[in-house]
Amino acid sequence: MDREETWPRVSGGRSATLKDVAGAAGVTTTTVARVLKESGYVAESTKARVLEAVATTGYRPNSLARSLRQSRSHVIGHLLKSTVPNPFYVEVARGAEEEARTRGYTILTANVQHDAETERRAVETFLGWRADGLVFSTPSDPANVEYAQSLGVPTAQVERPRSLVGHRLVVRNYPSAVAAMRHLVEFGHRRIAYVGAELLPEDGPAALFGYVERERFGAWRDVIRDIGAATEGLARFGEAYTIDQPTAQGHGYRATQALLQAADRPTAIFASNDILAAGALQAIHEAGLRCPDDISVVGFDDTLAGFLTPLLTSVRLPARRLGATAVRLVIDEIEGKGAPDQHLALDAELVLRRSTATAPTRR
Amino acid sequence: MDREETWPRVSGGRSATLKDVAGAAGVTTTTVARVLKESGYVAESTKARVLEAVATTGYRPNSLARSLRQSRSHVIGHLLKSTVPNPFYVEVARGAEEEARTRGYTILTANVQHDAETERRAVETFLGWRADGLVFSTPSDPANVEYAQSLGVPTAQVERPRSLVGHRLVVRNYPSAVAAMRHLVEFGHRRIAYVGAELLPEDGPAALFGYVERERFGAWRDVIRDIGAATEGLARFGEAYTIDQPTAQGHGYRATQALLQAADRPTAIFASNDILAAGALQAIHEAGLRCPDDISVVGFDDTLAGFLTPLLTSVRLPARRLGATAVRLVIDEIEGKGAPDQHLALDAELVLRRSTATAPTRR
DNA sequence: CTGAAAGCGCTAACAT
DNA sequence: ATGTTAGCGCTTTCAG
DSSP: OOOSOOOOOOTTSSOOOHHHHHHHHTSOHHHHHHHHHTOSOOOHHHHHHHHHHHHHHTOOOOHHHHHHHHTOOOEEEEEEOOOSSOHHHHHHHHHHHHHHHHTTOEEEEEEOOSOHHHHHHHHHHHHHTTOSEEEEESOSOHHHHHHHHHTTOOEEEESSOOOSSSEEEEEEHHHHHHHHHHHHHHTTOOOEEEEEEOOOOSSSGGGTTTHHHHHHHHHHHHHHHHTTOOOTTOEEEEOOSOOOTTTOOOHHHHHHHHHHHSTTOOSEEEESSHHHHHHHHHHHHHTTOOTTTTOEEEOSBSSSGGGSSSOOBEEEOOHHHHHHHHHHHHHHHHTTOSOSSOEEEEEOEEEOOSSOOOOOOOO | OOOSOOOOOOTTSSOOOHHHHHHHHTSOHHHHHHHHHTOSOOOHHHHHHHHHHHHHHTOOOOHHHHHHHHTOOOEEEEEEOOOSSOHHHHHHHHHHHHHHHHTTOEEEEEEOOSOHHHHHHHHHHHHHTTOSEEEEESOSOHHHHHHHHHTTOOEEEESSOOOSSSEEEEEEHHHHHHHHHHHHHHTTOOOEEEEEEOOOOSSSTTTTTTHHHHHHHHHHHHHHHHTTOOOTTOEEEEOOSOOOTTTOOOHHHHHHHHHHHSTTOOSEEEESSHHHHHHHHHHHHHTTOOTTTTOEEEOSBSSSGGGSSSOOBEEEOOHHHHHHHHHHHHHHHHTTOSOSSOEEEEEOEEEOOSSOOOOOOOO
16 A cells, blocks of 8 residues: 555566456457557447556567467568678668667667678578568678578668669769769869779679779779879779777778878878778878878768768768668568569768868979 | 479468478477477487478478467567767677577667667567567666566666666776876876766766766876876866767867867876767867877777777777676576676776877976 | 457477 | 377457
């Protein structure tokens, strides 16, 4: 009587079931279900009694039972290649979760590193939970996508598709990369280096996902050609997403170091992601040069840009929308609306900051 | 006969059940279950037949049905406050998933921003799926932790607990913060500024989670006192985890700007996280000064350190272990091993890089 | 407007 | 060494 507060619960520690609610309200489980789903005719008086019973018993629907009965889990499995530290994927995950929530779905996430085997196990786990759909951001092995798809489970591949089956969502890198290059050209730069990831062959298995690097590099090459400038020795390829743990230095740093030692060094660097650009800034600083006074730098992805010195001009990817759209396509397919195997391209956007400026006059 | 390959499946598109396997093997579901669980006696010959049937039908256990039947989902809900961009939480998530996987559990993740209401909804979702335990990294509202706990669901709070119930995992910030300060002192610094988050009152609701900032600040204050140096005007508090979107500038930048304008400016800055340190480096650069020649900087968390110029000396948090340990404590409690309400503290580690050097001789 | 009954796929106690 | 049976909590006909 004088107890402070008590959580509504069924005695015994187990949580209340429909039956408990029905018992408390003096009706059957069918009626309770009708009230909760707001479907079918229920007398106002019984409805009130049921609602009260729901409150006092602390009833919470059991998603397990519902999913089993309906053969529909309302679960979307999300395989995230969360290359640490990449805020891009965090944003993709957020977009995915928001979209899923508004549509009454739950997202199950698995952080897959670069590994095909871990990815396969994650797919198995998701299918074990009878996930209604799968989102790969991004896939490690096309076989895993095709496996799910062959089982009739809708899939979407985000940013770097590896298979032609299921939905594919890509980023239109080329226009914004061209914009970044033109931005440099407008500042009078003609000697612009490219520091990026290794290009993958246009045919063969890498054809699909290699488009990212090809578009970024293509923009560099095309603009350089347009202005009739030189390219020799100015394109440097290497491992783009990791940095050595002990030295904290990677391809961006080393490539820039090499570029700066050349007799005719570039006045600007176009890096194919922010991690590489960060390395470029470190090398520039160590060489006793200043960005953007001596050399301009643009990055890509806009992940680290706001934290670097100087603030980095970069291209922002539509991460959140990528995640949300992937989930939307998958749910639409699950629910029988919308065409399968859609292929969408989303736009990126150049964000101007402080790392670009007028090219220094010729030494 | 000449079909290339066919995915093992039961006709009709639905996935195979125990019954399908049993039918194919000419036994009952019980026997199949026994073979799959490797428990009880099964004749070698039947075992072989069953295994073959499993393969040809493409049987995959239904976790939904199993969980419902056992009243144990083997699911851990993980509420992640993924303040973008914070690789710390990504690492916590990885640690949690690895531990869960090795113990046969699945992690359900929800990215909760700073929001108590979103967190509450996520808890509801997890409980709807009958999660066996919950990990808060970190909680937004103590009521949500207490709610789960009151329902008999084991919880763990990571890094910044807000409630005294359930397991709590904290980081021992003080010793490594002192180490960072002593490192500066050994380089001859005496005028060391503190740039950090607002301190929270030691009593009241913030007492619990405010320890992080109090320990970091306390280390600064204690070492400064030990060496008998000045503190006036050298501690700057503000919003520590976000930066303005348009200007990409935050407290770290502005506080440092102010410190540098003072007549007797500090020779070193102790920032209470890497985001603040990044801002400090930006301000130092813009003021025409050089780090570490003119001014040294140390950060905390080691999230951005490897990407900054110069490479930042910072304190690394045991993120992965935090996630793994939280999951371990929760699972142990679920399985009835290990004490409830444990309170563990994990150590952090100073990582020396390039942003600290000998103090400049007095101007 | 409400109830009875079957069954989603699995497990576990109890036979045989 | 294998089978029978009941039931986890819910939804969904089908009756009334």
